[in-house]
Amino acid sequence: MNTAIRSNYKKGFVPFGIAALLVSLIGGFTAVLGPAFVADIGIDYSNTTWISLALAMSTAACAPILGKLGDILGRRTTLLLGILVFTAGNALTAVATSLAFMLAARFIVGIGTAAISPVVMAYIVTEYPPEETGKGFAVYMLISSGAVVIGPTCGGLIMNAAGWRAMMWVCVALCAAVFLICMFTIKKTAFQKKKMTDFDRAGSVLVLIFFSLFLCIPSFGQNIGWSSVQFIAVASVAAVSLICLVFVERKAGSPVFNGQFMARKAFILPVIILFLTQGLMQANMTNVIVFVRYTQPDNVIISSFAISIMYIGMSLGSVIIGPMADKKEPRTVLTFSLLLTGVGCGIMYFFTAESSVAIFAAALGILGVGLGGNATIFMKVALSGLSSEAAGSGTGTYGLFRDISAPFGVAVFVPLFTNGVTSRMTEAVAGGASEGAATLLAAVSSIKTLTVIELGCIVAGIAAVRMLPRIHENN
Structure with a gap:
């Protein structure tokens, strides 16, 4: 059409x-x-x-x-x-x-x-x-x-x-x-409502249980303890509900999770890349704020504009890079936007205890541009070929994975940085450094380690992008 x-x-x-x-x-x-x-x-x-x-x-x-x-x-x-x-x-x-x-x-x-x-x-x-x-x-x-x-x-x-x-x-x-x-x-349309008998009630209950608990797992582990009774109980119930969900959805006539829609490279690969990269959006924003608090406790400016600078970058990326995928092959545009994401992360490697607000803004802003372009194109690729009859369930399914990628990115990368600072501070103090000097050394060392790991994730994301199917057959 x-x-x-x-x-x-x-x-x-x-x-x-x-x-x-x-x-x-x-x-x-x-x-x-x-x-x-x-x-x-x-x-x-x-x-x-x-x-x-x-x-x-x-x-x-x-x-x-x-x-x-x-x-x-x-x-x-x-x-x-x-x-x-x-x-x-x-x-x-x-x-x-x-x-x-x-x-x-x-x-x-x-x-x-x-x-x-x-x-x-x-x-x-x-x-x-x-x-x-x-x-x-x-x-x-x-x-x-x-x-x-x-x-x-x-x-x-x-x-x-x-x-x-x-x-x-x-x-x-x-x-x-x-x-x-x-x-x-x-306007009201000629849409014909389907019978609620077509609604996958059992699958819906299990989806709600599993993914709610799935999001709880990192928070319970970090805040209550990985060996606590509460964490073990949440993880166990989540595992059982996942097994039941797989079994129920195989039997359902009209499942909440459309297996045929999800079992496509155009859906699976963008979801994998989401988890590899989009979690950086909130994680690096938080980590930059924490880094500044460790190294420049009197600098309150970065905390006040960190959210804005990241989301301004995302807004620019969505309107400048995203629409390019309508004309150029999405995997080519995605490679470019992921490279921008890598540049934003890479700038963090050069953070020092005396870094200016400008370098923090550059890291978050460029990272935001890349993430904004990624998010727009992921939706175009993952939802391509979706029929009008399954549009709601398909977009909802993609929305689920999109919405849990950022919390899990935060759950992984924020503790990776903060725990790294704590362990390095202990080592530096044991080696004879003062507490102030140890804090600075630990923060700089940990942000560099975090950067290397994140760049590895982006390289893996780019490799996954190159395996995406073509969207524009005439290109």
Whole structure:
């Protein structure tokens, strides 16, 4: 189908784009929520980990389930329901009075997010012409990254002026406004709802259990202990649920995980590369901040703009590099964007205790450009050839792997750096160095080791890219 036939696809995307903007903007607003909440109710700062985890668990684990539901109920209905759940979760967050209440509220917010995001991606896959999907995903990434840039600042200003609860009620008001916009602007189509008997209930429950626990494993191991009863219990239940999931999905007539769609190089390889590289997005942002705190404790500038500089780079990468894959072979463009990612990481090798803000900004900014280009093209490649009947489940499945890649990257690379600093400090002090000198030496040495390992991951990612199938057969 050519562009002329789908003449209204850009106009039709507007309400879906607004819904994506809502999720990203509120995500940015609430980046400052965890510390404010735990301080307000007087509990330990470490509990912010569980608040973030509750949201990540439902966002990732529910994505394929609600994507599949979208194939049954239709995009309009699923999107509106998702916004309603998202609104309810934010309202509950605003009135939370205990950690358990907050965790439940953030989990509900994640369910709403998991309903909205696959619908937006499914629209691009099914309504944009194939030669324009790269641009469509670039716009989606620009909306997502751009909103995260301004969100923390806006949220912080509101919170400082009126408190975190007032900030959450502003989020609820935004949700209500977007719900009305989508309800009146998304036209009802001739979509025929399928029977809920086609819905894979058993598979959905097992997906929710396994991937929720899968995300818990690193946090339980690092915060409670790898040999603790809690960690062993979580890991054991996760393993059993995975075995059951494989068995159930083989028997299901319409599984949540579309095996035929997933068993393609165009899906498997981008997912592998996601885990090899995209986790660097949050990990290096955190590691650069920690490095500065070790070496320049009085330098507060990097902490304030680290998030913004990374996401500005991602926004640029998504709109400059991403659309290139509509004309040039995606694996060629991906190789270029991964090389940029490598340059951003490589700059970290030259960090010293006296490094200026400029070199930190260069590392994060260039890394962000590469990651923004990667993320846009991964979506185009992984979701290529997806039928309209399976668009929801396919985009939801991809969304799941995308959403868990970053937390796992953080779980691997942040402890790798911080634990390396601790062990090297101990060695340096034992060798006669003062504590201050040992800290500087350990931080610089650990960031160099981290850089070498990350560059190895990027080389492996480029090797995987070169094995991707061709998308443009005429090139």
